[in-house]
Amino acid sequence: MLYYIKADQFFYPYDVKKGGYLEIKDGKFGEWMAQVPENAKVVDYSGQWIAPGLVDTHIHGFGGADSQDAEVEGIMGTMSEGLLSAGVTSFFPTPLTDSHEGLLKCCEVIGEHYAEARGAKVRGIFFEGPFFTEEHKGAQNPKYMRDAKMWEIDDWQKAAHGMLKKVGLAPERDGSEDFIRKATQAGVKIALGHSNATYKEAVAGIEAGASIWIHTFNGMSGLTHKEPGMVGAILNTPNTYAELICDGHHVRPEAAEIIMKMKGADHVVLITDSMRAAGLPDGPYMLGEFEVEVRDGAAWLPTGRPAASILTLSTAVKNVVDWGIATPAEAVMMGSLTPAKSVGLDDVCGQIKTDYAADFIVLNQDMSLAATYLDGEKRYQA
Structure with missing residues (x-):
């Protein structure tokens, strides 16, 4: 099937094309062109913008389902x-800290069934834990937290059929540097977070091969003039990727702006960190083994601190523009290409490029979502 998308703007990786038409052929992107052949089939989105489909590399759940449940249908x-x-x-189902057996079950289910995804494509698995520290446990169970061992990764990866793409850890735990070196050599991206590491310990983790920072500012040692901590290391390591939860609760817009100015849109990864309550009404929900209360646009622990979010990625992209801290092109990049690059998936998703799967979104000029296409087929209409 061949057709052409007409729109006011097309967000390419490092360029915004004004007007014209984007060819969609057999479910893949073709060329952008100023004019189309006579009698061509045109889908007219005049007054709207076309962007690559968003890529969420850190998401626990949505619509009542959760990665931790290890249920195929969910x-x-x-x-x-x-x-x-x-x-x-495109997304990474993200289980929390758990026992070896619990996480093995998640790997088995996702590894054996990922190709059966009926909507957004499962591109890999992110283990947010269990190699964290109790000082910054967040809404995770410290009884499962432990030092990282390669035998666990080997077990999980075998069960996952190679789909375990990203693993989080606290770099101050014993043996972390050796583990990071071995894990990255095995093709796993290492993300640092839920950590009380010093600046020196954090940078040592990066030098060993880690390249991503888990939800910047949240669950990590802060920056002071005497101990720059994890936050200082994020600001001072330019070739690393900083995740950000831009819901207005986890990180103030001013703090997010600092990270964006220091790292650039090509090294800031917008994530949701959303739990099963995303897309559902307010009320009590379970996050792993802990009950949280969803209200006022976030999920809250009984202590009054925010837990996993209920943010959607399209809202995060819109928020950073509404807050005046990113242009539409920068926001789109931080929600699509940069996440894909951070986990080595920019060769299959995250950008409009000839011969890539035609996974894209239609945006209104206020950055709200109008439609979502998968393999060139419209699958969601706002």
Whole structure:
């Protein structure tokens, strides 16, 4: 099937094309062109913008389903299909800290069934834990936290059929540097977070091969003039990727702006960190083994601190523009290409490029989501 998308703007990786038409052929992107052949089929989005489908590399759940449940229908059905309403066309199901056996079950389910996703495509698995520190445990159970061992990764990766793409850890834990070196050599991206590391310990983790920072500012040692900590290391390591939860609760816009100015849109990864309550009404929900209260646009622990969010990625992209801290092109990049690059997936998703799967979104000029396409087929209409 061949058709052409007409729109006011097309967000390419490092360029915004004004007007014209984008060719969609057999579910893949073709060329952008100023004019189309006579009698061509045109889908007219005049007054609107076309952007690559969003890529969420850190998301626990959506629409009542959660990665931790290790249920095929929940992940490949409810989450996958629901995420299309958030503009997400590729994602990493993200289990929390758990026992070896609990995480093994997640790997088995996702590794054996990821190709069955009915909506957004499962591109890999992110383990947010269990190699964290109790000082910054967040909404995770410290009884499962432990030092990182390669035998666990080997077990999980075998069960996941190679889909375990990203693992988080606290770099101050014993043996972390050796583990990071071995894990990265095995093709796993290492993300640092939920950590009380000193600046020196954090930078040592980066030098060993880690390249991503888990939800910057949240669950980590802060910056002071005497001990720059994890936050100082993020600001001072230019070739690393900083995740940000831009819901207005986890990080103030001013703090997010500092990270964006220091790192650039090509090294800031917008994530949701959302839990099963995303897309559902307020009320009590379970996050792993802990009960949280969803209200006022976030999920809250009984202590009054925010837990995993209920943010959608399309809202995060819109927020950073509304806050005046990013241009539309920068916001799109931080929600699509940069996440894909951070986990080595920019060869298959995260950008409009000839012969890539035609996974894209239609944006209104206020950055709100109008539609989501998967393999050239419209799957969600706002």
